[in-house]
Amino acid sequence: MLELSDLRAVPLFDGLRDDQLEELLSGGDEVPIRPGEVLWHEGERADYWWVVVDGSLALSRRIGREDVVVGRMDMPGRWAGGFRAWDEHGVYLATARGVAPGRLLRLPASRLHELAELWFPFAAHLVAGLYGTARSIEATARQRSALVTLGTLAAGLAHEINNPAAAAVRSAVELERACDGLLDALRQMATSGVTAPQFGTLDSLRRALHPVAGPADALETADREEELRDWLDGAGVERAWELASSLVSAGADVEWLHQAAAATGDRLEPSLVWVARTLDVASLLAEVRESTRRVSELVAGIKSYSQMDRASHQRVNVHEGLESTLLVMGPRLRPGITVVRDWDGDVPLVDGMPGELNQVWTNLIDNAVDAMGGTGTLTITTRRDRDAVVVEVGDTGTGMTQEVQQRAFEAFYTTKDVGRGTGLGLDIAQRIVVDRHGGSIEVQSRPGDTRLRVRLPIHAAGAPAS
DSSP states (O other), rough: OOOOHHTTTTTGGTTHHHHHHHEEEHOEEEEOOOOOOEETTTTOOEEEEEEEEEEEEEEEEETTTTEEEEEEOSSOEEEOOGGGGGGGGGBSSEEEEEEEEEEEEEEEHHHHHHHHHHOOOHHHHHHHHHHHHHHHHHHHHHHHHHHHHHHHHHHHHHHHHHHHHHHHHHHHHHHHHHHHHHHHHHHHHHHHHHHHHHHHHHHHHHHHHOOOOSSHHHHHHHHHHHHHHHHHHTOOOHHHEEEEEEHEEEEEEEEHHHHHHHHGGGGGGHHHHHHHHHHHHHHHHHOOOOOOEEEEHHHHHHHHHHHHTTTTSSEOOOHHHHHHHHTTTGGTTTTTTEEEEEOOTTOOEEEHHHHHHHHHHHHHEEEEEEHTTTOOEEEEEEETTTEEEEEEEEESSOOOOOOHHHHHHHHHHHOOOOTOSOOOOOHHHIIIITTSSSOOOEEEETTEEEEEEEESSSSSOOOOOO
């Protein structure tokens, strides 16, 4: 049985007299904490107030088809439940499961309400009002912020996907025309009497062409096109300018034209038209392939970012999460942001919830971009620090004042205008890192060099087996 000395050692009860502690003991009872045993379930009526005397509990919520650990009660004085003392509809917000052996004080919510009214009635009324008002305001604000953020990200992703998709559509339309031109060129070759050996030699010459690697120099390309056009004009080819453009883009030169002329004789023009149309078809196919690859890459990145097909708690590759976050935030990072990846190749996997960590990376990167006004250098650094992995997001913005640094992790504190930001404050990012991953997050800032540093343990205490 719990005794007066047990409650006196709990910081939560500092300031209560012995007779008040006796009333708590007489109105409540002791409940043992056994590892793995469930004390209460999420969604049940919060008819009891639970206070940790010693030992620890893990709090989990049902998200989708999984139970996700959202917090811990691991210090004397940590409490949960009892909400029906203030709200007749109050329910437990999470399921509590024993982790380390210990004891709890369990007090009926009705008794908690009576004692609060008896000992400090004014404070009891304030708590009841604060509980209802805060819950309503926070739910509405978070929902609104989440919708604004979702709309912003969705618009950016739609634009990001639309570019390669539109390019693929355009290339497909041009490909249809190019195929018609290719068939027409084959008919002209057959009509002009190109022989099988001549066609074989011409096809070998076509296969030997290799486009110039890297971006082409406009002046150099124009000079080469003019050189080929003059040669073709001299050879009596009517569509010299049109053919010169396609041939130069494939890497043809005057020497190659001499070889083609030697192979086809007086049938040079229909032969070159066929080569040009073949090159056009190959180029358009490459554009369609690249565009669809980009769409597929974006979809894969979004899927990785959302972790929609993975367990919530797993071994996490922080580099993979950072890459998918940068991909999703691509529209925010152009055109004035330079991204520098300073990544340690020996960074190990960490125990964690990748979906929630991606939310942290999104918030830190978004804050950095805002701080730079859309122009500057975003530097993301990773390294191993003994038994932890450190991720640092730095920017070259104006920096934070000392006051902002001190208040950065306060709930509801922001320096952004209404409608800007991700809707995920640094206070939530801190809870994800500290409470759910056992890590730490800190800020270091001066003009031109602001860094948010996240430290994640490689092996989190109580994490499920991989």
